[in-house]
Every structure is written in C-alpha cells, then in structure tokens.
Amino acid sequence: xxxxxxxxxxxxxxxxxxxxxxxxxxxxxxxxxxxxxxxxxxxxxxxxxxxxxxxxxxxxxxxxxxxxxxxxxxxxxxxxxxxxxxxxxxxxxxxxxxxxxxxxxxxxxxxxxxxxxxxxxxxxxxxxxxxxxxxxxxxxxxxxxxxxxxxxxxxxxxxxxxxxxxxxxxxxxxxxxxxxxxxxxxxxxxxxxxxxxxxxxxxxxxxxxxxxxxxxxxxxxxxxxxxxxxxxxxxxxxxxxxxxxxxxxxxxxxxxxxxxxxxxxxxxxxxxx
Amino acid sequence: xxxxxxxxxxxxxxxxxxxxxxxxxxxxxxxxxxxxxxxxxxxxxxxxxxxxxxxxxxxxxxxxxxxxxxxxxxxxxxxxxxxxxxxxxxxxxxxxxxxxxxxxxxxxxxxxxxxxxxxxxxxxxxxxxxxxxxxxxxxxxxxxxxxxxxxxxxxxxxxxxxxxxxxxxxxxxxxxxxxxxxxxxxxxxxxxxxxxxxxxxxxxxxxxxxxxxxxxxxxxxxxxxxxxxxxxxxxxxxxxxxxxxxxxxxxxxxxxxxxxxxxxxxxxxxxxxxxxxxxxxxxxxxxxxxxxxxxxxxxxxxxxxxxxxxxxxxxxxxxxxxxxxxxxxxxxxxxxxxxxxxxxxxxxxxxxxxxxxxxx
Numbered sequence: 001x002x003x004x005x006x007x008x009x010x011x012x013x014x015x016x017x018x019x020x021x022x023x024x025x026x027x028x029x030x031x032x033x034x035x036x037x038x039x040x041x042x043x044x045x046x047x048x049x050x051x052x053x054x055x056x057x058x059x060x061x062x063x064x065x066x067x068x069x070x071x072x073x074x075x076x077x078x079x080x081x082x083x084x085x086x087x088x089x090x091x092x093x094x095x096x097x098x099x100x101x102x103x104x105x106x107x108x109x110x111x112x113x114x115x116x117x118x119x120x121x122x123x124x125x126x127x128x129x130x131x132x133x134x135x136x137x138x139x140x141x142x143x144x145x146x147x148x149x150x151x152x153x154x155x156x157x158x159x160x161x162x163x164x165x166x167x168x169x170x171x172x173x174x175x176x177x178x179x180x181x182x183x184x185x186x187x188x189x190x191x192x193x194x195x196x197x198x199x200x201x202x203x204x205x206x207x208x209x210x211x212x213x214x215x216x217x218x219x220x221x222x223x224x225x226x227x228x229x230x231x232x233x234x235x236x237x238x239x240x241x242x243x244x245x246x247x248x249x250x251x252x253x254x255x256x257x258x259x260x261x262x263x264x265x266x267x268x269x270x271x272x273x
Numbered sequence: 274x275x276x277x278x279x280x281x282x283x284x285x286x287x288x289x290x291x292x293x294x295x296x297x298x299x300x301x302x303x304x305x306x307x308x309x310x311x312x313x314x315x316x317x318x319x320x321x322x323x324x325x326x327x328x329x330x331x332x333x334x335x336x337x338x339x340x341x342x343x344x345x346x347x348x349x350x351x352x353x354x355x356x357x358x359x360x361x362x363x364x365x366x367x368x369x370x371x372x373x374x375x376x377x378x379x380x381x382x383x384x385x386x387x388x389x390x391x392x393x394x395x396x397x398x399x400x401x402x403x404x405x406x407x408x409x410x411x412x413x414x415x416x417x418x419x420x421x422x423x424x425x426x427x428x429x430x431x432x433x434x435x436x437x438x439x440x441x442x443x444x445x446x447x448x449x450x451x452x453x454x455x456x457x458x459x460x461x462x463x464x465x466x467x468x469x470x471x472x473x474x475x476x477x478x479x480x481x482x483x484x485x486x487x488x489x490x491x492x493x494x495x496x497x498x499x500x501x502x503x504x505x506x507x508x509x510x511x512x513x514x515x516x517x518x519x520x521x522x523x524x525x526x527x528x529x530x531x532x533x534x535x536x537x538x539x540x541x542x543x544x545x546x547x548x549x550x551x552x553x554x555x556x557x558x559x560x561x562x563x564x565x566x567x568x569x570x571x572x573x574x575x576x577x578x579x580x581x582x583x584x585x586x587x588x589x590x591x592x593x594x595x596x597x598x599x600x601x602x603x604x605x606x607x608x609x610x611x612x613x614x615x616x617x618x619x620x621x622x623x624x625x626x627x628x629x630x631x632x633x
Binding site: 058061063082083084085086087088091092093094095096097098099100101102103104106107108109110111112114115117119120121122123124125127128131132135144145146164167 | 286287288289290291295297300301302303304386388510513516517519520521523524526527528529530531569573575576
C-alpha cells in the first residue's frame with residue numbers, strides 16, 4: 001500500500017491525456033493536448049495565471065469531462081471507471097476546499113475514506129489504519145482532536161493533504177497546494193510531497209507558481225501557456241531562459257542554484273506584454 | 274516531519290477528541306459519537322414523555338399512567354376511546370411532522386452549507402401556501418384541493434428556485450438569495466390572493482397559514498407516515514454523500530461522488546418532506562431552521578446530523594403543540610404561532626451571533 005505497511009496497493013500508476021480538448025461551455029481552454037505523467041514522478045505544472053493549469057488538473061481527475069480526446073488512467077479511459085473506483089486510484093486536492101464548521105482534524109481526514117465505505121461499512125479497520133497512517137505521514141497526529149478552523153494555514157493544508165492521503169491512491173493531484181503559505185510552510189509541504197513521492201511511491205502532480213520551487217522539487221516539469229503545453233521534461237530541460245520567456249513573457253537569467261544545483265530563475269527586466 | 278517505518282507500521286487508534294463507539298461485526302462497521310448516542314436516547318425519552326403528557330391534557334385530564342394503560346388497551350373503555358381514537362392521532366402527527374421538518378432543514382442546511390439555508394427561509398413553505406391559497410380562492414376548499422395545491426405550490430417554488438439558481442451547478446449561497454427573493458414575491462402574491470377572497474375564505478386561509486395540526490386525524494397520519502416511509506430511507510443513505518459535499522463540490526467529486534445528481538435527489542427528497550407537511554399543516558415556521566442547529570449544539574457533531582435533527586424536530590413540535598393547546602385553554606392556538614415565537618427569538622440570536630462572528 002501507499003504508506004509502506006500492510007497489503008500492497010499497487011503504487012504503479014499511469015495517467016495520460018490523449019489529444020484532449022476541454023473548457024467551459026463554448027469557451028475552449030485547452031485544445032488537443034497530449035500529456036504523459038511519468039510513473040512515480042513528481043510532476044509540476046507551471047504557467048501564467050489563467051493558462052489552464054487548474055482546468056487541466058480538473059480534466060485529468062475527471063472533474064471536467066473533455067470535449068474530445070480521452071484521459072487514460074491505468075490503461076483505461078477514465079470515464080469508463082465507476083466514480084468511486086477512480087477515487088481509489090487518483091486523489092485530488094482542489095484549490096479551495098471548505099472545512100465544515102466545527103469539524104476536528106481526525107473527522108476531516110476520515111472523510112477521505114469515502115471511496116472505501118458504504119452504508120453498512122462506515123469505519124472498518126482498514127479505514128482506521130489509513131487515517132492513522134495519513135495523520136502520521138503528514139505530521140498531524142498530535143493535531144487530530146483540534147478544530148480545523150483553529151489551525152494555522154500551514155497546518156490546515158497538511159490536514160487537507162492527510163485527507164487526500166487517507167484515500168490511499170497511488171496518484172496525488174494537488175492544485176496550488178502552497179499558495180497563501182509563508183515560505184517555511186511552503187518548503188515544509190514540498191518536502192512532505194517529496195517524501196511521499198520518494199519513500200511512499202506516490203506519483204505526484206502539482207500546480208505550483210514558484211518556478212524555483214518547481215526546479216528544486218520536481219522530477220518532471222510541464223510548462224503551459226494559453227492552454228497549450230509549451231515544454232515538458234526535466235527541470236534543466238524546461239527551465240531555460242528561452243522557454244521561461246516564451247511562457248511568461250518575462251526576460252530572465254537562469255543560473256545554477258548554489259544550494260541544490262538545480263536551475264534558478266532570476267527575472268531580468270520587465271514583462272514584455 | 275520524519276516518519277519512520279516503525280511509526281507507520283503500528284496503527285494507532287485515531288483520536289477523534291471525543292468518546293466514540295465503534296461497532297464492527299462481520300463486514301459491517303460503524304462509528305458513532307458517544308455523546309450523540311446519549312443525546313439521541315435522552316431526546317427520544319423526552320419526546321415520548323411529552324407525547325404521553327400531551328395525550329393526557331385536554332378538557333378531560335388523564336394522568337400519564339392512565340394514558341399508558343389506555344395505550345396498552347387497559348383501563349376504562351371511554352378513556353381508551355378518548356386517548357387512542359381522538360388524541361393519539363394529533364400527537365403522532367406532531368411527531369411525524371416534526372421529523373419531516375427537522376430532516377428537511379438538515380438536508381437544506383447541509384446542501385447550502387449555510388445555517389440559514391432552511392426550506393422556510395428559501396421560500397418552499399411560502400410557495401406551498403400560495404398553492405393552498407389558489408385552491409381556496411379559485412378552486413374550492415376540499416381537503417384534496419388544498420393539499421394538492423400546497424404540494425404543487427411547494428414543488429413549483431422549489432423547481433423555480435433551483436432553476437433560477439442554476440449556473441453550472443447550484444451553489445448554496447445563490448440558492449438562498451434566489452429563495453429569499455422568491456419568498457418576497459410569493460408573499461405579495463399571497464396578499465393579493467387574500468385581498469381577492471371572500472371573508473370566510475380569508476379566515477380559512479389564515480388558519481392554514483398559521484401552521485396548525487388542529488382538526489387533523491388518522492387519515493392525515495397515514496399520508497404523512499407513508500411519505501416518510503418513502504423519503505427517509507434514501508435520505509439516510511445519502512448522508513455520507515452530504516457530509517462529503519460540505520467540503521465543496523470539487524472535493525466531493527474527487528472522492529467519487531456524482532455531485533449534481535446527488536444534489537438534485539436531495540432537493541427532491543427535502544422538498545417532498547416540506548411540501549407534505551405544508552400541505553396538511555400549513556407552513557409551520559422555524560422548526561426546520563432550528564432543529565439542525567439545536568442538534569448540532571447538543572451532539573457537538575459535524576455533518577448533516579440527519580437523525581439527531583429529526584429527533585429534535587419531533588421533540589420541538591410535540592412540546593410546542595402542548596403549549597399551543599394549553600396556554601390559552603380552552604382556545605387552541607395553531608402550533609405555528611408557538612414555533613414562530615420561539616423560532617423568531619432563536620433566529621434573531623443566530624443572526625446576531627453570525628454577524629458578530631463575521632465582523633469580529
């Protein structure tokens with residue numbers, strides 16, 4: 001299983017988009033996109049605001065039905081699975097989720113078990129184990145009895161990650177998980193994702209805004225602009241001066257990050273648009 | 274932050290911060306809050322006791338033990354007739370309507386993710402009353418016509434609110450705002466209908482409009498009971514979906530819930546409950562609004578809290594109906610007047626508290 005112990009849930013996961021077009025009503029956002037999420041990768045999607053990153057994530061997680069093309073999850077069209085089955089293979093942390101009034105951390109994380117539960121099976125041993133492991137993996141076990149409303153932003157985001165982890169899915173899709181957090185909490189979360197990726201074998205797909213965080217933590221980067229995928233590959237392949245300028249209209253220099261040896265993007269001049 | 278293999282290998286029981294009762298047998302498993310269980314049992318006891326006293330009250334007083342005897346088929350036949358044939362139907366109806374109101378309040382407050390999102394606030398009861406008025410003024414005053422009018426009015430209003438609030442799915446807040454606007458419009462339609470009516474029609478309408486279970490008997494009990502038998506099981510089966518949907522549509526969809534169909538089903542179930550009660554008893558205000566709040570405060574639970582809300586609704590209505598019958602004896606007030614006094618005070622307090630919370 002994904003959290004190291006217990007019966008092995010297969011952590012191999014394949015997710016790819018084949019020529020998908022998607023959008024809302026008659027406003028197309030992405031057209032004919034092809035995308036492969038490498039198995040066991042920490043894939044980061046970057047791009048300017050409103051370039052379709054979040055919408056792509058929604059399409060990949062069958063929250064938005066593509067108008068054409070197909071999203072293939074573990075070898076099958078994602079729309080051919082029962083919806084609970086998708087939720088056992090792919091977890092999504094949306095950009096905004098609402099903590100119900102007066103809910104405790106443990107209760108919230110336990111709600112991640114929905115795909116495994118039924119009217120007569122509401123709290124199995126496996127549920128308890130998964131919630132316990134999710135709390136432990138995110139370092140929130142000691143917070144379990146606290147009200148979610150009372151937590152700091154960083155703690156709250158960890159709790160939401162725990163909720164998604166309790167789903168025990170090989171694939172984790174995270175929509176801007178670090179937005180609104182201070183730098184220390186951002187790094188803390190990214191370290192957590194890295195650990196989940198490297199030690200627990202989760203394939204992670206995250207939308208991030210900070211290119212240097214992407215450079216440091218991602219194994220694979222997808223750069224988007226106006227609904228198109230401009231480049232994808234390793235941080236060194238994607239985060240070049242040419243590509244960053246093309247994607248963001250921002251002249252920049254790329255040097256080696258003295259701490260991690262990954263590319264470090266330094267803006268150099270005004271945006272050109 | 275470092276989690277070692279050993280830490281992960283042992284399963285700590287999850288600490289929910291309150292006493293929980295876990296029942297596991299065969300492949301079934303349940304987790305309940307101990308507090309919610311106790312509250313539920315106590316409230317059921319309160320409802321039963323209040324019901325027994327209610328059966329004893331009236332122009333001919335019967336003591337609680339004698340009421341119990343009569344219910345068990347013992348004691349003088351006159352008293353048995355009085356209790357079982359005449360008074361019992363009213364108490365049973367109060368329980369059933371209380372359950373229906375509590376449940377529909379819980380459904381809509383959960384759906385709209387808003388403590389004010391109750392069916393009487395968003396206009397369903399007002400719409401049902403419009404239907405009753407149309408029946409009284411233009412069609413006739415048979416029970417069937419009035420009940421049919423209320424059912425159609427309630428359902429049509431709900432449909433209108435749902436469609437007007439629909440924009441790529443329905444969001445709670447928009448539902449409430451549209452509902453409040455429609456309520457205002459329907460209230461003016463109701464006034465117009467009353468102004469166009471004969472005096473006797475207006476009187477009849479006023480009695481209906483206050484929300485009352487006076488003069489109802491076993492035939493109404495049967496219909497309301499049947500409606501509950503049909504509506505309650507699917508509602509309870511959807512409670513886990515409701516809990517997940519409180520975290521937002523995307524979060525719920527990511528957990529494998531087909532949000533729009535589930536929401537539509539819940540709207541239909543909730544509207545059926547409120548329409549059936551309004552059809553027979555008129556708009557009984559505030560029980561649907563207050564019951565889920567009281568249930569939440571008592572159980573300190575989260576989520577839709579369907580069962581506690583239903584029990585609180587029953588307890589509230591039985592107690593309010595005793596007050597309605599006793600306070601100005603021998604004049605029997607419509608129970609809606611009593612609930613509106615309590616509920617109005619409660620609503621003011623609730624609004625005050627919400628505003629303070631938001632602006633502090």
